[in-house]
Amino acid sequence: MPHPSLFATMVSVAAVELFLAAASGAQPLPEPTGSYPVGRITFQLVDGKREFAVQAWYPAKSGVNGKRAPWVPADQLSQEEKGFVGSMLRKSSVPSAKDVPAVLRSVVVHAREDAPPADSSKRFPVLVFAAGSQQIPSEYSCLTEDLASRGFVVVGYGPTVMGGRTWRDDLTHVLDQLGTWNTTQGHLFFGRLNLDRIGAFGHSFGASAVSIIAAYDKRLKAILLIDGGGRPEDARAIPALILNSGGTAGASKAPNPETAVARKVYLQWSKPGVQITLVGAVHMSFTDMAVIKAFDFPGDGKAFIDTTRAVVGGFFGQYLLGEHSELIEKGSAKYPLAKIETSR
Numbered sequence: 001m002p003h004p005s006l007f008a009t010m011v012s013v014a015a016v017e018l019f020l021a022a023a024s025g026a027q028p029l030p031e032p033t034g035s036y037p038v039g040r041i042t043f044q045l046v047d048g049k050r051e052f053a054v055q056a057w058y059p060a061k062s063g064v065n066g067k068r069a070p071w072v073p074a075d076q077l078s079q080e081e082k083g084f085v086g087s088m089l090r091k092s093s094v095p096s097a098k099d100v101p102a103v104l105r106s107v108v109v110h111a112r113e114d115a116p117p118a119d120s121s122k123r124f125p126v127l128v129f130a131a132g133s134q135q136i137p138s139e140y141s142c143l144t145e146d147l148a149s150r151g152f153v154v155v156g157y158g159p160t161v162m163g164g165r166t167w168r169d170d171l172t173h174v175l176d177q178l179g180t181w182n183t184t185q186g187h188l189f190f191g192r193l194n195l196d197r198i199g200a201f202g203h204s205f206g207a208s209a210v211s212i213i214a215a216y217d218k219r220l221k222a223i224l225l226i227d228g229g230g231r232p233e234d235a236r237a238i239p240a241l242i243l244n245s246g247g248t249a250g251a252s253k254a255p256n257p258e259t260a261v262a263r264k265v266y267l268q269w270s271k272p273g274v275q276i277t278l279v280g281a282v283h284m285s286f287t288d289m290a291v292i293k294a295f296d297f298p299g300d301g302k303a304f305i306d307t308t309r310a311v312v313g314g315f316f317g318q319y320l321l322g323e324h325s326e327l328i329e330k331g332s333a334k335y336p337l338a339k340i341e342t343s344r
Contacts, residue, residue, distance in 0.1 A: 010107060025081045027292055028108040029142050030305060031147070031162075035059065035148030035315075039115030040069040042136075047173040050166075054174060057148035057155045058189070060115040065118045068242060069138075071107035071288070076136055080104055084134035088295055097294035108143045109294060111148070117192055123199035124153045125320045128220075130206030132228075133157040135287070140203065142288050143186060146309045152316065153193060155309055157206075161331070167209040171200075174237065175219055197221060197320045201312060204207075214238070222319040223315075226286050232262055235269030239319040241328070243311055244266065246279040267342050274328060275342035276311055278304060294302055307337045 032038060039060035044053055073082050080086060081100050089097040097103055120216050127147060131137045137156025138145065144154045157174055178198070181189040182186050199222040202210035205226030214220045215234040222239040242263055244255065253264065267273025278285065280299045284307050290301035308334075314325035326332050331340045 009317065014056060020038055026086075026108045027106050027294075029110065029288055030089050030204055030291060032110055032146045032149035033309065034146065034151065036118055036151060037062065037064055037083075037115070037148045038111040038145045038148045039064070039113075039117065040109075040111035041114050042073065043177075045170075045173060045177060047169065047226070050170070052157070052159075052170055055112055056189075057141075057144045057154040058116040058155070059120075059148055059151055059153075059168050060112060061118055063110055064115040066112040069109055069111045069113045071103075071109050071138055071141065073106050073138065075103060075323040077101065080100070080136070085139065085256065085289075092294055092296040094294050094296045097296065103292070103294045107288065109138070109146050111141070117188060118306070120156070122151075123192055123194035124151055124196050125199070125316070126178055127154045127265060127316060128171060128198070128200040128210075129151050129154055129156040130171060130200070130202035130209050131156060132202075132204030132206050133159065134286075137205075139288050140199075140286075143286075143306045143312060147313060147316070149245075150313055153189065168213050168223060172217060173201075175213075181226070195204065195219070199316050199320050200263070201226065202228065203318075204283065211240075219308075222316060224315055226308075227283055230263040230266040232265040233271065235266045237269065237271040239272055239274075239315070240267065240270035241315045242343075243275045243308070244277045244335075245283050245284070246274065246277045247282060273342060277339045278307060278311075279337045280304075281337070281341050287315070303337055307335045310335050311338055 004101055024115045028035050036059035039058050042053055042055050074184055086100045089103055095322045136158040147154050178193055181187050182193040184190055199218050201224035203226040207225035208225055211229035211234045214223045215236055224241045226243045227245050267275055281304050285304040287293040290297055290304050310327055314327045317323040318325040327335055
C-alpha cells in the first residue's frame with residue numbers, strides 16, 4: 001500500500017490533471033475510492049481458432065505517472081461510434097451528444113496504461129468481469145478501476161461474437177489463462193495472483209454468462225449478477241448476489257414474475273444468496289454512461305455509481321477477503337438507494 005505522504009502527492013497530481021482535463025471540455029469519471037493507483041493493460045488471447053482481447057485493471061506501483069488509458073481504445077472507436085453506444089448518443093436529447101466521436105474521446109479515466117504492478121509480496125484476488133452485449137469492458141471503468149484501487153485484479157471480457165456458448169467458452173479460457181499468467185516468468189502478473197480467491201461478475205447478458213460458468217467451474221468462489229442471470233438450474237452453493245435496477249416511470253420495469261421467481265429460487269440455492277435493488281436505476285445506470293452527461297439517463301448517475309461500487313466492492317470484500325460489510329448484511333443509511341430484497 002502506498003506510503004500516506006506519497007499517496008497524498010499522487011492524489012494532488014491526479015486532481016490537477018483532472019481539473020485541467022475538465023477545463024478543456026473533457027469528462028473525468030469519478031475517482032476510485034481505494035488506496036492503490038490503477039494500471040490497465042490489454043491482452044490478446046487465442047483459443048483454438050478464436051482470438052479475442054481482454055482488458056485487465058490492477059493495483060499499480062506508487063508514483064506511476066504514465067500515459068492515461070483511453071476510455072474507448074483506438075481500435076474500437078469506430079465500432080462504438082456505429083454500434084449500440086453510438087446509437088444511444090444519437091438518440092440523446094443533449095445537443096453535444098450528436099458529435100459521437102467527440103463524446104467518446106472526451107471521457108477521462110484514471111488508469112495508466114501498462115503501469116508496473118504495486119510493490120508488494122501480496123498476491124491479489126482476481127475478479128473476472130463480463131460486459132453486457134454490444135459493450136466493451138472499459139465502458140464500466142467506474143467499477144473496474146474502483147475494484148483495482150481496492151486491491152483486486154479485474155480481467156474484463158466483452159464478446160466479439162454473440163452466442164451463449166462462445167461467451168461461456170471464452171470466459172472459461174480467461175480463467176485458464178490466470179494460471180498461465182501466474183506461473184510465467186516475466187509476465188506482468190507472475191506470482192501476483194491469488195488463485196484461491198477468484199470471483200466473477202457481469203452485467204446484462206454478461207451476468208447470464210457468469211452465472212452459467214459458475215454452475216460448473218469450481219474456481220469461482222463468489223459471483224455477482226447485475227441486471228441479468230439467475231436461472232435456478234445454474235445455482236451453486238457459493239455466495240451470490242443479484243443487483244437489480246429499480247426503474248423509473250416509463251424508463252424501466254421490474255423483472256417479469258417468472259424471472260423474479262426464478263431468481264428467488266436461484267438465491268435460495270446459493271450460500272448465501274442476496275438480492276439488492278438499486279432504487280430509481282435503469283439498466284444502463286450500472287455503466288459509465290450513468291455519469292456522462294451526453295447520454296442523458298434519468299436519475300442521479302453519480303449516486304447510482306457510488307452505490308453500485310459500494311455493493312460490488314462490499315460483496316467481494318466480504319466473501320473473498322473476509323471484510324465485514326454492513327451494506328451487504330443488512331443495508332446502510334449511507335447508501336439509501338440500495339434496497340435489500342433478500343436477507344442472508
